[in-house]
Amino acid sequence: MRKHLGLAALIVLAAWCIGSLASQGPANVDEPVGDGYRQSLIDRYPFYRNATGRFAPLYPALARQIVEDYGITEGVCVDVGGGCGSLAMELAKITDLTVYVLDIDPVAVALCNLLAEEAGLADRVRGVQGDAQDMLFRDGFADLVVSRGSIFFWPDPDAGIRESYRILKPGGVAFVGGGFSRLMDPDTLDELVAWAREKRAANPDGFTHMDSAGILERADGWGIEHIRIIDDGEFEWWVEMRK
Numbered sequence: 001m002r003k004h005l006g007l008a009a010l011i012v013l014a015a016w017c018i019g020s021l022a023s024q025g026p027a028n029v030d031e032p033v034g035d036g037y038r039q040s041l042i043d044r045y046p047f048y049r050n051a052t053g054r055f056a057p058l059y060p061a062l063a064r065q066i067v068e069d070y071g072i073t074e075g076v077c078v079d080v081g082g083g084c085g086s087l088a089m090e091l092a093k094i095t096d097l098t099v100y101v102l103d104i105d106p107v108a109v110a111l112c113n114l115l116a117e118e119a120g121l122a123d124r125v126r127g128v129q130g131d132a133q134d135m136l137f138r139d140g141f142a143d144l145v146v147s148r149g150s151i152f153f154w155p156d157p158d159a160g161i162r163e164s165y166r167i168l169k170p171g172g173v174a175f176v177g178g179g180f181s182r183l184m185d186p187d188t189l190d191e192l193v194a195w196a197r198e199k200r201a202a203n204p205d206g207f208t209h210m211d212s213a214g215i216l217e218r219a220d221g222w223g224i225e226h227i228r229i230i231d232d233g234e235f236e237w238w239v240e241m242r243k
Helices: 035-043 047-049 058-070 085-094 104-117 159-168 186-202 212-219
Strands: 003-007 012-013 074-080 097-105 127-129 144-147 168-178 207-210 226-231 237-242
Touching: 012 159, 035 104, 047 104, 047 212, 058 085, 058 168, 058 212, 074 159, 085 097, 085 127, 097 104, 097 144, 104 127, 144 159, 159 168, 159 212, 186 212, 212 226
Parallel strands: 003 226, 074 097, 074 144, 097 127, 144 168
Antiparallel strands: 012 207, 168 237, 226 237
16 A cells, blocks of 8 residues: 655755765774763764754654554664664653664764663664665564654665665564654744754755655565655655555
């Protein structure tokens, strides 16, 4: 069953949808753990400032939305291109999921593991270095796959979508894309949308167009039967897949 919600292809502003610069190469993290190590990771992962600043209210709201919509609260979750683990940790706080945070950037992975330890979640939130387009997980590994903001930086989004589906268990759900959350405080959401519109007006070329219709057409060849695209034509674009 395929369903396409929204007529316009998504236009996503890179500055706000980044979950991880997943198309970039690795950076060096060969430093001893000790004084200054945490700050050195933060300094080399610029999105941390947004994740803990402007976008901080987004992650708990999106985690609640995912749980509310799909009801998956135990088993294995993979957060693809999850950066320093902001969404993963919020999911872990309100579920019994073990969350693997896959990211191509070793700095993000190291920071994720450090922050998970500080939050007392190291037993259930684990950063893993890897490529969204060729995941290291076996077939049928995850009950839930999530990804916010990373897909727009994958050189081959189709490959990442196929991989997200491949690693799902039967009965599993993948929710991959970008945007905010309907469960955010309305005033905070309005502020973020207004900010994103300003950024778009100032830099129209800083947007990524996603081929919604093409993805749905190609999904047949990928063996994905239950797929829909949620597209508001502005700042919400998500691929939802069920196995």
